[in-house]
Amino acid sequence: MSDIIYLDHAATTPIDKEVLDAMMPFLTDQFGSASTLYSIGRKASEAVEEARERVAALIGAHSDEVFFTSGGTESDSWAVNGVVSAKAKKGSHVITSKIEHHAILEPVHLLEKQGGTATILEVDSDGLVNIDELKDAITDQTVLVTIMHANNEIGTIQPVGQIGRITRERRIHFHTDTVQTVGHIPVDVNVIGCDSLALSAHKLYGPKGVGAMYIRKGARIDRFMRGGGQENNRRAGTHNVAGIVGLGKAAELAQVRMAEESVATTKLRDMLIAGIESRIKDIRLNGDRVNRLPNNVNFSFDGIEGESMILLMDMNGICVSSGSACTSGSLDPSHVLMALGLKHEQAHGSLRMTLGNDNTPEQIEKVLDTLPGIVERLREMSPLYNQ
Amino acid sequence: MIYADNAATTRISDSVLKQMLVFLQEQYGNASSQHSLGVKTKRAIERARRQVATAIGAEPSEIVFTSGGSEGNSWVLSSVNDGHVITSSIEHHSVLNTCRSLECKGIDVTYLPVDSKGRVSLDSVEKAFRSDTKLVSIMLANNEIGTIQPIAEIGECLRQRGILFHSDAVQAVGHIPVVVNDLGVDLLTASSHKFHGPKGTGILYKRHGVSLPPLIFGGQQESGVRPGTQNVAGIVATGYAIEESITNMAAMTAKLSALAQATTDGIRARLPGAVINGDEDNRLPGIVNVSFNGVTGESLMHWLDLKGICVSTSSACTSANDEPSHVLMALGLTEQQARSAIRISYGRYNNIDEVETIVATLSNAYDKILSAKI
Numbered sequence: 001m002s003d004i005i006y007l008d009h010a011a012t013t014p015i016d017k018e019v020l021d022a023m024m025p026f027l028t029d030q031f032g033s034a035s036t037l038y039s040i041g042r043k044a045s046e047a048v049e050e051a052r053e054r055v056a057a058l059i060g061a062h063s064d065e066v067f068f069t070s071g072g073t074e075s076d077s078w079a080v081n082g083v084v085s086a087k088a089k090k091g092s093h094v095i096t097s098k099i100e101h102h103a104i105l106e107p108v109h110l111l112e113k114q115g116g117t118a119t120i121l122e123v124d125s126d127g128l129v130n131i132d133e134l135k136d137a138i139t140d141q142t143v144l145v146t147i148m149h150a151n152n153e154i155g156t157i158q159p160v161g162q163i164g165r166i167t168r169e170r171r172i173h174f175h176t177d178t179v180q181t182v183g184h185i186p187v188d189v190n191v192i193g194c195d196s197l198a199l200s201a202h203k204l205y206g207p208k209g210v211g212a213m214y215i216r217k218g219a220r221i222d223r224f225m226r227g228g229g230q231e232n233n234r235r236a237g238t239h240n241v242a243g244i245v246g247l248g249k250a251a252e253l254a255q256v257r258m259a260e261e262s263v264a265t266t267k268l269r270d271m272l273i274a275g276i277e278s279r280i281k282d283i284r285l286n287g288d289r290v291n292r293l294p295n296n297v298n299f300s301f302d303g304i305e306g307e308s309m310i311l312l313m314d315m316n317g318i319c320v321s322s323g324s325a326c327t328s329g330s331l332d333p334s335h336v337l338m339a340l341g342l343k344h345e346q347a348h349g350s351l352r353m354t355l356g357n358d359n360t361p362e363q364i365e366k367v368l369d370t371l372p373g374i375v376e377r378l379r380e381m382s383p384l385y386n387q
Numbered sequence: 388m389i390y391a392d393n394a395a396t397t398r399i400s401d402s403v404l405k406q407m408l409v410f411l412q413e414q415y416g417n418a419s420s421q422h423s424l425g426v427k428t429k430r431a432i433e434r435a436r437r438q439v440a441t442a443i444g445a446e447p448s449e450i451v452f453t454s455g456g457s458e459g460n461s462w463v464l465s466s467v468n469d470g471h472v473i474t475s476s477i478e479h480h481s482v483l484n485t486c487r488s489l490e491c492k493g494i495d496v497t498y499l500p501v502d503s504k505g506r507v508s509l510d511s512v513e514k515a516f517r518s519d520t521k522l523v524s525i526m527l528a529n530n531e532i533g534t535i536q537p538i539a540e541i542g543e544c545l546r547q548r549g550i551l552f553h554s555d556a557v558q559a560v561g562h563i564p565v566v567v568n569d570l571g572v573d574l575l576t577a578s579s580h581k582f583h584g585p586k587g588t589g590i591l592y593k594r595h596g597v598s599l600p601p602l603i604f605g606g607q608q609e610s611g612v613r614p615g616t617q618n619v620a621g622i623v624a625t626g627y628a629i630e631e632s633i634t635n636m637a638a639m640t641a642k643l644s645a646l647a648q649a650t651t652d653g654i655r656a657r658l659p660g661a662v663i664n665g666d667e668d669n670r671l672p673g674i675v676n677v678s679f680n681g682v683t684g685e686s687l688m689h690w691l692d693l694k695g696i697c698v699s700t701s702s703a704c705t706s707a708n709d710e711p712s713h714v715l716m717a718l719g720l721t722e723q724q725a726r727s728a729i730r731i732s733y734g735r736y737n738n739i740d741e742v743e744t745i746v747a748t749l750s751n752a753y754d755k756i757l758s759a760k761i
Contacts, residue, residue, distance in 0.1 A: 004424070008416075008417070008420055008422065008425075011416075011417040011419070011420050011425075011616075012415060012416065012417035012420075013415070014412075014415040015411055015412070020411055020412065023411075027399055027404055027407070028398075028399070028404070031396060031397070031398040031399065032395075032396065032697070033392075033395045033396040035395075036392060036697070036699055037685075037688065037689075037692075037699075037700075038392075038688065038689075038691075038692035038697045038699075039692055040390070040697055041395075041697075069454075070453075070454030070455075070458070070587065070615065070618070071615045071616060071618075072616075073603055073604075073605040073606070073614050073616070074603050076605070077605065080604075101605065102606050103603075103606070103614065106601075106604035106605055106614075107604045110604065200616070202616060207411065207620065208417075208616055208617065208619055208620065208621075209454065209587050209617075209618025209620075209621050210618075223488075224461075225457055225458055225461040225481070225602075226457075226461050226465075226480070226481060226484035226488060227457035227460065227461060227479065227480045227481030227484055227485075228457070228480050229480075236457040236461065236480070236484070237454065237455045237456070237457035237458060237481070238395075238396060238456075238457070238578070238580060238586055239587075240454070240455075240585075240586045240587025240621075242585065242586065242587075243586070243587050243618075307421065310422055311421075313422070314421075314423050319416070319420070319423070319424050319425075320422065321420055321421065322421070
């Protein structure tokens with residue numbers, strides 16, 4: 001296992017040992033349901049509330065504005081559906097961007113089918129949304145603006161603070177998908193000015209199957225899953241206590257470690273980008289060079305398929321991806337890369353390497369020793385590459 | 388501590404936890420990733436899907452993993468867009484509250500009554516049919532009183548009429564035989580933490596050909612019907628937990644029935660005014676729901692808690708709520724009787740000595756509380 005070089009942290013991260021240690025009591029002796037009133041149940045509910053405070057602290061929210069869900073996708077679906085149905089009287093126009101996660105785009109498309117309207121903003125060649133276009137798109141029917149904080153494929157960070165100022169002025173609900181940023185770069189709900197945000201534990205060294213939704217006090221959003229009165233009657237279901245505790249611990253660790261980790265990761269990122277650019281020609285760095293997540297590297301390599309690169313890298317013990325994991329079953333080129341204006345072949349020829357706190361400079365060296373040979377080999381066999 | 392609230396949640400089995408830990412530690416890949424770490428977790432999920440399918444007599448492709456029972460129930464019920472829905476008055480709140488939201492959208496819902504033992508009659512289902520009935524949702528076994536419904540009979544009747552049939556089997560799966568084709572259900576929900584798996588993972592059985600629009604939207608996971616990065620550890624654990632429960636079921640049924648019987652006998656002997664709620668001849672093996680005269684269930688529950696015994700007043704999901712149990716009220720109990728009830732629910736790790744302690748402590752608690760009041 002230790003031989004593997006894992007460069008797919010945007011897909012998921014390993015669970016931190018301290019996080020798992022915090023979870024273990026709730027997977028064993030402390031197995032009570034957090035909704036029960038006897039002592040073992042109260043211990044579970046206290047642990048859930050402590051986790052809520054930790055998540056709230058990480059994003060600058062009040063703990064009663066944090067609701068636990070099964071993950072980022074659920075939170076995003078809830079936001080779109082919940083805001084649109086709560087504001088049906090005002091209108092049903094939604095503004096989003098072309099490069100959002102499918103957890104946002106799919107419910108928006110459904111809304112369009114059901115008679116609502118949506119403005120899906122273009123992005124520039126680095127993946128940035130244009131603020132003026134966003135402003136112009138607002139109508140008196142607009143009930144929701146949803147723009148992700150940072151993109152999962154190319155790492156471009158959007159000017160969410162500026163968007164928050166606009167939406168606040170216009171009194172429009174602003175949701176932001178912060179699945180890729182919480183725990184990695186500062187996320188403060190008041191700095192961003194968002195009314196809701198989605199986050200996921202397994203992207204910040206917590207477990208899969210648990211996430212959270214921040215909903216600003218007073219923001220109108222309909223309930224999603226109905227049932228028992230859990231989560232202040234807004235999200236039913238027996239609490240995933242161990243998972244929630246894991247998310248809380250991961251949030252606590254992130255708050256302590258983030259500054260240092262992002263410096264270290266940025267160094268590795270820049271080393272990887274510079275190394276690839278100096279050793280391999282006919283490539284394109286996808287995403288904004290400056291407004292970029294500390295851990296994201298995404299390149300298109302002319303003339304070859306990302307999928308073949310993944311397999312050959314994997315045979316060398318290096319885990320990378322071609323785009324988002326969520327759509328890897330699909331043969332379509334990445335909607336994010338296509339939105340940047342890339343050609344089909346370029347989008348298919350992309351490789352995403354996302355770093356984490358378990359990566360070392362030695363590993364990056366090994367990647368830089370391995371990748372050029374793989375690209376060369378694939379280009380030799382490629383009918384598409386003619387240099 | 389004596390834990391007798393297994394209908395609320397169960398302890399994860401040690402052998403299940405061992406399998407789960409592999410995926411909380413070294414096998415952390417995203418099951419949608421194409422590299423070898425992802426392929427390994429994907430294979431583990433598909434194995435779990437086969438384990439679940441085998442356990443309930445379904446095809447693996449008919450199994451969808453969810454975040455739990457409430458998601459499954461909420462998903463199925465909220466998919467109805469028009470017409471009429473039939474359910475029972477003793478369903479779980481995830482069914483009932485979703486039905487209330489359907490009513491707000493103008494959909495008619497019939498809440499079938501139950502008899503004094505908590506049984507829905509086939510006759511009442513048939514009488515409730517309308518030409519625009521879109522869905523019937525009846526739970527397989529009740530979470531508070533354990534009464535098992537005649538799902539197979541209802542299923543046969545619905546199949547003849549071609550009406551979609553859902554059953555909330557959260558309390559039943561892993562405890563009594565659940566075979567989807569015998570039951571004639573099109574949709575069925577289950578939850579892992581009720582059969583010694585982890586919290587936060589559930590199962591939705593969706594018969595081939597049944598179309599159910601997604602509740603959650605996003606990527607391609609779970610064949611696109613239930614997106615979101617899969618909870619690999621939870622899913623793997625669900626597979627092993629259901630397999631283990633099925634393997635142990637016959638022995639466990641015998642053991643739990645004996646514990647429940649001993650509890651019932653003990654309570655009747657020591658507390659003549661106590662009334663057993665539900666259907667003693669037709670209930671889940673480990674559940675005893677009992678009402679007392681002159682005390683509240685809550686006071687009994689707290690007393691037992693102080694003595695290290697965990698039981699509940701009704702369902703865990705509503706225990707923070709002030710309303711008397713809707714299930715007990717539907718049986719025809721008075722509000723006082725409903726508020727006096729406690730639920731004792733046994734599981735794999737209980738034994739007969741614990742039953743004696745529970746009955747003795749309960750009878751002592753009853754006397755003390757009653758005398759304190761007077």
